[in-house]
Amino acid sequence: MTAPSDQPRATMSLSPATLQGLEARAAAVDESDVTATQADDVDLAITVRDLSAWYGARRVIRDVSMDIRANAITAIIGPSGSGKSTLLRCLDRMHEVVPGARSSGTVSYQGVDIYDPRIEPAAVRRTIGMVFQQPNPFPTMSIYDNVAAPARFNGLVKGKAAQDELVERCLRQAALWDEVKDKLGHGGTSLSGGQQQRLCIARTLALQPKVLLMDEPCSALDPIATLQVEELMSTLKADYTIIIVTHNMQQASRVSDVTAFFNMGEDRAGYLVESDATRTLFTNPKNQLTEDYVSGRFG
Amino acid sequence: MASDAVVVFAPTSRWRRRKANLFAFLAAFAFVLALIPLVAVFGYIFVNGIHSLLSVDFLIQDPPADLSATGGGVRNALIGTLEMTGLASLIAVPIGLAVAIFAIEVGGGLARGARFLIDVLAGLPSIVVGIFVYASVVVTQGHFSGLAGSLALAIVMLPVVTVSAEEILRLTPRPIAEGARALGLARWRAVLSVFVPIGLSGIVTGILLGVSRAIGETAPLIFTSLGNNFFTLDINQPMQALPLLIYRNALNSGFATARDRAFGAALLLILIVFGFNLVGRWLTARRRLAGSSR
Amino acid sequence: MTQSAEVPEPPRLDLGGLRRRGWTGDLTFRAILSTLTLGITVVLGVMMVESFISASPVYQKFGIIGFITGSTWAPSFTVYGAWAFIYGTFLTSLIALVIAVPVSVLIALLLTELAPARLRAPLGIAVDLLAAVPSVVYGLWGLLVLVPAMRPLEQAIAGTLGRVVPFFGPPTPGSSYFAAGVILAVMIVPIVSAVTREVFASTPRLQREAVLALGGTRWDVARTVTLPIGRAGLLAAVVLGLGRAMGETIAVTMVIGNSDNIGKSIFSPGFTLASVIANEFNEATETLHPEALIALGTVLLVMSVLVNGAAIAIRNRFTGGSRSGF
Numbered sequence: 080m081t082a083p084s085d086q087p088r089a090t091m092s093l094s095p096a097t098l099q100g101l102e103a104r105a106a107a108v109d110e111s112d113v114t115a116t117q118a119d120d121v122d123l124a125i126t127v128r129d130l131s132a133w134y135g136a137r138r139v140i141r142d143v144s145m146d147i148r149a150n151a152i153t154a155i156i157g158p159s160g161s162g163k164s165t166l167l168r169c170l171d172r173m174h175e176v177v178p179g180a181r182s183s184g185t186v187s188y189q190g191v192d193i194y195d196p197r198i199e200p201a202a203v204r205r206t207i208g209m210v211f212q213q214p215n216p217f218p219t220m221s222i223y224d225n226v227a228a229p230a231r232f233n234g235l236v237k238g239k240a241a242q243d244e245l246v247e248r249c250l251r252q253a254a255l256w257d258e259v260k261d262k263l264g265h266g267g268t269s270l271s272g273g274q275q276q277r278l279c280i281a282r283t284l285a286l287q288p289k290v291l292l293m294d295e296p297c298s299a300l301d302p303i304a305t306l307q308v309e310e311l312m313s314t315l316k317a318d319y320t321i322i323i324v325t326h327n328m329q330q331a332s333r334v335s336d337v338t339a340f341f342n343m344g345e346d347r348a349g350y351l352v353e354s355d356a357t358r359t360l361f362t363n364p365k366n367q368l369t370e371d372y373v374s375g376r377f378g
Numbered sequence: 379m380a381s382d383a384v385v386v387f388a389p390t391s392r393w394r395r396r397k398a399n400l401f402a403f404l405a406a407f408a409f410v411l412a413l414i415p416l417v418a419v420f421g422y423i424f425v426n427g428i429h430s431l432l433s434v435d436f437l438i439q440d441p442p443a444d445l446s447a448t449g450g451g452v453r454n455a456l457i458g459t460l461e462m463t464g465l466a467s468l469i470a471v472p473i474g475l476a477v478a479i480f481a482i483e484v485g486g487g488l489a490r491g492a493r494f495l496i497d498v499l500a501g502l503p504s505i506v507v508g509i510f511v512y513a514s515v516v517v518t519q520g521h522f523s524g525l526a527g528s529l530a531l532a533i534v535m536l537p538v539v540t541v542s543a544e545e546i547l548r549l550t551p552r553p554i555a556e557g558a559r560a561l562g563l564a565r566w567r568a569v570l571s572v573f574v575p576i577g578l579s580g581i582v583t584g585i586l587l588g589v590s591r592a593i594g595e596t597a598p599l600i601f602t603s604l605g606n607n608f609f610t611l612d613i614n615q616p617m618q619a620l621p622l623l624i625y626r627n628a629l630n631s632g633f634a635t636a637r638d639r640a641f642g643a644a645l646l647l648i649l650i651v652f653g654f655n656l657v658g659r660w661l662t663a664r665r666r667l668a669g670s671s672r
Numbered sequence: 673m674t675q676s677a678e679v680p681e682p683p684r685l686d687l688g689g690l691r692r693r694g695w696t697g698d699l700t701f702r703a704i705l706s707t708l709t710l711g712i713t714v715v716l717g718v719m720m721v722e723s724f725i726s727a728s729p730v731y732q733k734f735g736i737i738g739f740i741t742g743s744t745w746a747p748s749f750t751v752y753g754a755w756a757f758i759y760g761t762f763l764t765s766l767i768a769l770v771i772a773v774p775v776s777v778l779i780a781l782l783l784t785e786l787a788p789a790r791l792r793a794p795l796g797i798a799v800d801l802l803a804a805v806p807s808v809v810y811g812l813w814g815l816l817v818l819v820p821a822m823r824p825l826e827q828a829i830a831g832t833l834g835r836v837v838p839f840f841g842p843p844t845p846g847s848s849y850f851a852a853g854v855i856l857a858v859m860i861v862p863i864v865s866a867v868t869r870e871v872f873a874s875t876p877r878l879q880r881e882a883v884l885a886l887g888g889t890r891w892d893v894a895r896t897v898t899l900p901i902g903r904a905g906l907l908a909a910v911v912l913g914l915g916r917a918m919g920e921t922i923a924v925t926m927v928i929g930n931s932d933n934i935g936k937s938i939f940s941p942g943f944t945l946a947s948v949i950a951n952e953f954n955e956a957t958e959t960l961h962p963e964a965l966i967a968l969g970t971v972l973l974v975m976s977v978l979v980n981g982a983a984i985a986i987r988n989r990f991t992g993g994s995r996s997g998f
Contacts (some may be wrong), residue, residue, distance in 0.1 A: 176884055178789040191386045202387035205887035219900035228896060229886040234391050279882075286886055328885040385866065393915035402786050409795065412865075415858040416802050419813045430829035476708035484702060492709045495716055501912070501980030502973065503919020505946045509969035510719035513726040536712070566701030594806025597921035600950055621808045625922060628812045637816075644809045655804040659797060 122288060124149040124320040125170060130184035131348075132174055139165045140186040141348040142184070145339055152312060152321045154331035154357065158377070162349025163324040164212075166341070167292050170322065171207040188290070203298050205233055208288030212295040214275035216267030216282070223263040225278055226250060229286040245285055253281035254311050273304020279332030280311065291315065293323040297330065309334050328373060330360050339367045423644045430642025437646075440609045441623070446633040450594050451645045454609040455623040461611065461649075462524055462603060462619060466531035470592075471585055473532075474539030479569055482547050494546075500537035507533045508598030516602060524610075524617030527603025534595055535588035542584025546577035579661045586658030590651045596621035620647045720973070727967035730960055739967060745932040745948075747956070752964035754971055756934045758943040760849060761975075764924065765858040765917035767853025767938070768860055773910055776855075776865035779928035781894050783865075796869065811926030814855045819846040819927055826850060827940045834937070844939045847929030852944065855927055856917045864913040870997075871905030872898050886906040904986060911983040915976050945972040 120311035125147040132140045140162035147153050148226065155163045168174040169182050172193060186193050193203045216225045228244045230236045236245050246263075250256040255277040259270070267278055276296060293312075296304040312321055312334050325331050331338050338361070353366050364370045371377050417631040430436050440452035477496060481489040499507075516522055550573050558568040569624075573583065576641075597604070604616040604627065620643050627640035696797040713907075730752055731739060741755020781800060783792050834841035879897045888896070899906070929941020930951055943951070949965045956962045 094854055173881060173885055176881060189386050193387070197384075198387050199389055201884075201889060202389050204885050206387055209885040211878060211882065211885075215876075215882045217879065217882065217896060217900075220896070228883075229888075232394075232883070232886055232888040232892045232896075235844045244470060275917065282886065390887075394889065396892040401891040405778040405782035405786055408775045409782050409799075412775055412779055412802065412858075412861045413798060415810075415813075416798070416805065418817070419748045419805055419809060422813055422817060423809060447709070451679045473708050473712050476705050480705040482703060482707045485810055488706065488709060488713070492713045497984060498977055498980065499716065499977055501915050501983070502899070503921065503946055503976055505919065505921040505949055506723075506969050506973045506976070509723055509949070509966055509973075510716075512694070513966060514719045514722040517722075517726065531933075533716070564701075567697065569701070590804060594804075594808070597946070597950055601953055604954075621806060623733055624808045624812060625926075628808070628815060628926060631812075631816060640812055647806055648809060651804055651806055652801070655798065659800075667722065670746065 098319075122149040123147065124188065125322075126187045127166075127170075128185045128186075128187075130151070130169055130182065130186060131167070132162070132169055132182040133180065133318050134177065135179040138346065138348040140341075141344060141346070141350045143233060143349075143351045145351055145354050147320065147322060148337060149289070149320045150316060150318075151332055152316055152323060154335035154338045155322065155324045155341060156326070156328055156331050156338060156372075157349065157352075158341045158343060158372070159326065160347070160349065160376055161341035162343070163341055164294050165349070167209070167294050167322065167324050170290075171209050171292055172203045173209060205286055206288055207290040207292060208283040208286045209292040210276070210280055210283050210294065210296050213299055214272060214279050216270075216275050218266070218268045221264045222259050222267050222270070222278060225267040226281050226285050229282060233286070235285075248279075249281040249284040252284050252311075252315070253277045253282055254307060265336040271304075273300050273307060276300055276304065276308060277311070280308070284315075288319070290320045290322070293321065295324050295326060298326070328361075332357060340364075340366075340372060342368055342372070382589050396563070400532045414663075415492035420648065423648060426521050426638070427641035427643075427645030430638055431645050436642055439641060441607065442654075443607055445627060445630050445636045445639075448635050449637075452620065452623055452639065452646065454606065455620045455643060456646065457609065457611070457619040458524065458603070458606070458617040459593060459621075461613070462528045462531055462599075462617060463589060465525075465528035465613065466535055466592055467585070467589055469528065470535035470588065472538055474536050474588075475574075475581070477486060477536075478540045478547060479646045481544055483487035483565065483569060491541075496537045496540045499533065500541060502595070504534050504595050505597035505600075508601045512601035521614075522602060522604035522616040524603050524613040524615060527599050527617055527619065528613065530598035530602045531592040531595060534598060535592045538588035538591060539584050542587065543577070546580035546584070547573055549580075550576055577662070583658040583662040586654045590654035592659065593654065594621060594647065596625050620650075633671070695949055707879040715767075723966060723973070724970055727963055727970050728965040730964045733960070734741035740971065743934060744837050746768075747952075747958040747961045747964075750959045752960065752967070754945070754968055756932060757943050757945045757948050757968060758971065758975075760852075760928070761918050761944040761946070761972075763849050763938070764852040764856055764928070764944055765914050767850060768856035768917045769910060769913060771852050771854065771857035771865055772861045772913060776861050776868055776909070776913075777906065779861070779865045779897075780868035780872050781898065783869050784875075785894055785898065793919075796866075799862055799865055801862075802858065807859070807920060808926075810855055810859060811923035813850065814927040815847075819851050820856065822846065822851055828882060829935070830939055834939075838936055839938055841937045842939070843937075845941060847927055847941050848937075848939045849928065849935060849942050850938045852924045852928040855923050856920055859920055859923065860913040860916045863916050864909045867912055868902070868906055869998065871902040871909065874905075876899055904989070908983045908987040911979055911986065915979040915983060918944075919946055919972065919976050919977065925950045931964055945969075945975075 116361065123146050127143055127145050127147070130140065130143040131138060139227060143166060155166065157163055165174060170186055173273065174180050174182055180225050188207065191198070193207075220228065223246055226249050227242055230242060230245055236242050247256060250259065255274060258274060267275065269366050270278060276299070280296070297308050300308065309330065312323070315321060323335065335357045337354065338357040340352045340360065341349050344350050352368050353362070360369065364373065435449075436451040437456065438453055439449070440454045441452060442448075443451040446452040475525075477492050481493050508530050510533070515526045515529060519526070534613050554572065554576065555568070563572070599619050603619060603622070605622040606616045606618045608629050610617060624640045624643045624647065627636040627643070630636040631640065700958050734742060734752060739752065740754050740758065742751070743755040743759055745756060750920075770993050787795060823844060823846040826846065826848070826896050829840050830842040830844050879901065880893055883893045883897055924944055925947035928943060928947055930943060930947070931941040932943065934944045945968050949968055953962070953965055956965055
């Protein structure tokens, strides 16, 4: 849990983020994990095999296969058009919501194919929660109702007391409670951009998911709000598997344990170039393209 | 590691699923409910009207002076409808397009005023339009006439033509507009030889929808063209129209002959109106398909 | 391409014959457009004024308030009051809205949220075709099919609920405010559902996806996002439907039963403003009778301008001024 009083200090210590400085920090984070990374029985949350996706006739990702570790933060980086967001949307079956969109290949969560016809898309999305690029609180609902909404959609809690408890717990987890506890009845859109995004994170947490997908969650936020969200992710890692799409390499190196680099192929479809422990990928990538990208030579 | 799908992804509770299904069912039910009248009306009119329409006499003979007499057709009404709607189109289309182009290309107070008036007109009951023309034209002239009927129908068509044309012309891509001007084309040349052709199918759709609306109108004709039991091509005479003929015969539907005549004329009217309507929609749909594949 | 703000004006200086010809062409073009636009504006304005002038003897005799609130309409005694018809207009429109609005909203949700994407356009055209059926054809069907078919229903309601509430009581001749309301409902479903569909279709994609990503069903999307966000647009659609229902003439004339009195029951025969004008105009021979009917027309004119103005204002205020779906 991040106490709100800590935030200004955290802000000061991290703001001028050079790649090298961050790497030291990332290394420090990785140290504790290093055994897990190398062990054979790494706990896998999601396995993706030969995943391709289309919008209409246009293929946007091609033959992606990757494993995603449980209780770790996986960052997906790459230039725009490399299919990062589409991949993310394929992981909780949000891709198919867009008319004309389809996909092939398998995505398994704990050994179960999420595209199994016996499984409802809604059930997948309940287990694998998503936070969008733009904060999208429901404009006609109060702060409280925004957080309570997923519980109501899915009948997760019974009774007002249990609901109150859930709302408070999720707002605390999202480090927003102290800022909004006195105005829970205010509209969700009355908050600042960073607060709105944390409200959306709280809303997704209220779903009680196992996996959190975050699609460039900080792209609409200022640096202070970005840091708040990043700190939040580190604390959430203990309980959730987190996958974050980001166009910001510093962010990837700051927060993630594993990084996957995507690129746009000649057919304009995105593909996975390589995926590795974050420190390795940033300091010693196997692929020349990755090195060029992380050192800022293209993208 | 769990592998049972239902354990990993708990399905939506039965109660919640039922609610969602009930919602979908109600929506589909509402759709069917709304379409029942369409099917019922068309089927009823078709079954009862088709044998009148299948005889050539129905189209080329005038009705008997006495509604209860057998025989005769609806020639006077058909020709009257075509003549008045045609004349109405000749009035409404140029003016409607002019107002649309004026509103886009010139703008200013007059354009805003005219557009406001057109918006008011679009929501105005057609019977009120009939009263306008009665109070200004029929009273002044001292008699009912096909011309007055045409004017009323023109005013009914006008907002449909203007609103759709303006919407289409506004969609002309900015670079094309500027490109045309950059080639040294004068404004009027650019409008007539670049913008109008680009939006042509949409403009034609608007015109056809306007025509299909005008053809089916009864209320504005009651006080303007009045109706006429005899055949005439003279627009200074009272003139019959299909809707007027249906109305009068329906009010006398105690007579089987009048009722059958109403059915035949109604089927004819529906076919004409649907024809214009569907051709108009097809033009736009085709354009949309072409646009999306580009 | 250069900035769009700088569309060059036609050159004012002499830059050669070609340009000059273009310029005079523009002047002519502009003159033609202005003349036509000004012309139609003036003509329509004159027509409205003429209507009020034609009606003025009636307003002078009874006063504007007296004419509107007068509940007696007796041409043979030269007494004219519009109240019975204003009442009929509102009652039939209200019945139509009560039936048509839920149906239209559900249709709009079907066509924006539920139906498969490729079916949406054809299903929408089917609903639009409802609006293409001429009023007189609905009237013919209403007179010969709907009214006889509804009589048992009306009798059943009048025999049960009607014993307690006179508003639903007998007699039940078939032709009635209720029959007119039902026909009107059929006729306004296309316009109400078309505007509602447009409003619902503009629901932000992010909001819709937020519900789905939180495990919500289509019903959750509708009740938490589409309906609350679209309620202002929905209100505009309802008001627009009201405007349509108020002015619909011929079909109503054919099923409303034609009575100059205020019916006590929803199943009583009556008149709306539009239908009394259509029905009595050709036989209006009594003193001031035609003028009184024109006066009714001016009342209808003012009412529909107010109602449609409200609809346009609501829509422009809340949906950024999209104006299709007339």
